[in-house]
Amino acid sequence: MLDIKLIRENPDEIIRRLQTRGADFSVILEIVKWDEERRLLLTEVEAKKNFRNESSKRIGLLKREGKDTTDIMKEVGEANDQISQLDAKVAEIEEKILNVMNVLPNVPRETIKVGTSDTDNKEVRRWGEVRMFDFEPKPHWDIGTGLDILDFERGAKITGARFTVYKGAGARLERAIINFMLDLHTTKHGYMETLPPFMVNAQSMYGTGQLPKFEEDLFKVTPFDYYLVPTAEVPVTNMHANEILALDQMPVYYTAYTPCFRAEAGAAGRDTRGIIRQHQFNKVELVKFTTPETSYEELEKLTNNAEEVLKQLKLPYRVVELCTGDMGFSSAMTYDIEVWLPAFATYREISSCSNFEDFQARRANIRFRREQKGKPEYVHTLNGSGLAVGRTVAAILENYQNADGTVTVPEVLRPYMGGLEIIAINKK
RNA sequence: GCCGAGAUAGUCUAGCGGUAGGGCGCAAGCCUGGAAAGCUUGUGGGGCGUCCGCCCCUCGGGAGUUCGAAUCUCCCUCUCGGCGCCA
Numbered sequence: 350m351l352d353i354k355l356i357r358e359n360p361d362e363i364i365r366r367l368q369t370r371g372a373d374f375s376v377i378l379e380i381v382k383w384d385e386e387r388r389l390l391l392t393e394v395e396a397k398k399n400f401r402n403e404s405s406k407r408i409g410l411l412k413r414e415g416k417d418t419t420d421i422m423k424e425v426g427e428a429n430d431q432i433s434q435l436d437a438k439v440a441e442i443e444e445k446i447l448n449v450m451n452v453l454p455n456v457p458r459e460t461i462k463v464g465t466s467d468t469d470n471k472e473v474r475r476w477g478e479v480r481m482f483d484f485e486p487k488p489h490w491d492i493g494t495g496l497d498i499l500d501f502e503r504g505a506k507i508t509g510a511r512f513t514v515y516k517g518a519g520a521r522l523e524r525a526i527i528n529f530m531l532d533l534h535t536t537k538h539g540y541m542e543t544l545p546p547f548m549v550n551a552q553s554m555y556g557t558g559q560l561p562k563f564e565e566d567l568f569k570v571t572p573f574d575y576y577l578v579p580t581a582e583v584p585v586t587n588m589h590a591n592e593i594l595a596l597d598q599m600p601v602y603y604t605a606y607t608p609c610f611r612a613e614a615g616a617a618g619r620d621t622r623g624i625i626r627q628h629q630f631n632k633v634e635l636v637k638f639t640t641p642e643t644s645y646e647e648l649e650k651l652t653n654n655a656e657e658v659l660k661q662l663k664l665p666y667r668v669v670e671l672c673t674g675d676m677g678f679s680s681a682m683t684y685d686i687e688v689w690l691p692a693f694a695t696y697r698e699i700s701s702c703s704n705f706e707d708f709q710a711r712r713a714n715i716r717f718r719r720e721q722k723g724k725p726e727y728v729h730t731l732n733g734s735g736l737a738v739g740r741t742v743a744a745i746l747e748n749y750q751n752a753d754g755t756v757t758v759p760e761v762l763r764p765y766m767g768g769l770e771i772i773a774i775n776k777k
Numbered sequence: 778g779c780c781g782a783g784a785u786a787g788u789c790u791a792g793c794g795g796u797a798g799g800g801c802g803c804a805a806g807c808c809u810g811g812a813a814a815g816c817u818u819g820u821g822g823g824g825c826g827u828c829c830g831c832c833c834c835u836c837g838g839g840a841g842u843u844c845g846a847a848u849c850u851c852c853c854u855c856u857c858g859g860c861g862c863c864a
Binding site (some may be wrong): 388394395396399405406409412427718725 | 787795796821823824825831832833834844845
């Protein structure tokens, strides 16, 4: 949610910056008109309410004295009719404003490169040596089925397309990665581990910006008003909804493992093979609540924390800064971390780290106080994947594959795999 | 799922048809050599305004009754206790 005061004061500036996302936002000018109309009506109806309050007090006094109140009650009755009409008009305008405000994306930070798609993204840095194979590297789905650690057919049988069964060392590898990431972030990077609900209510989805605009991307748990989480960002950010944080407890760092559920509406035909794009996948998420003046510094640190996972796994990656046209709805600035996948011969997104500034905080009403008596201000919220677990498995299978079809286990994961060094075909 | 009790400002609590009172916390002022204590004032959201102020809203959410609702009626949500079911 954008600040209506900013829109009121500088509509042209807001329009200009929003339009770098590649859509038309002249509706902002409508909002400004409605907002002015709303305030005029408010002044009018509040004067009438003042009359009603004063009159009601007098009626009380007059009745106590046993005097006649017929005339004044008639006046209040008329005022009441006008009040209910004006109130209805105000509510109508407010709804109109809110309906538009709810689907307005965040304003990109001033420094973000203007562009229309991922081809305009700016590469910030690269890390690691891309491995040269002396054999033809196989895609992770061939490696996974060859070792019988990924079972796509049974996943489809049990549930449907884009669901996969992990078996034996594959299941253990997934679990090992989760534990490794959580341990790294909690012991080295200062995050508090949380294990939130995997379903949230509509209010929480609104708070982080998934609703009302992106309902078709979510799994709804009928007949409840609950949704399966598409990312731990939703439950963890909403942990502090409607709260006022104390300055001395900030910045707040949380990490959380959750499965993520995405309908992937509109993704038909893309990444249909393998585990790159699933309806259900695991992710370890990093979430921060910061003051406005430190949020961009915290974004750098958060991104570095996610990169550290890839460094320790010795997986080559690059970091790109998303252009205005490629950024998510709620974000003001986003870094994507892309891991090298040999079979695709390209870098693929494995983490997305964003600063939402006060966009989510305003929707979810998350504030902090600088001083005991000070006015509450909105916090800045940030999050990033640290990392997507399924895609990490895919990256390990492809980058660590051997000519005989086996896969070497990255050193840092071996303690989590009972010392296993090589994943060979499942014996049972 | 059933029965009961609750939800009041940062926090605790009173009020149960006349427009939110008190305690604590916090802040400012007075007092003081300085503090504590004490006393006074303030404490959420919004609107209007020549910055002095004025007004509206807010008692879990919504609808209704009334000149007037924290208070009465109905619906819903959540919390706590008991019973039932259950990994």
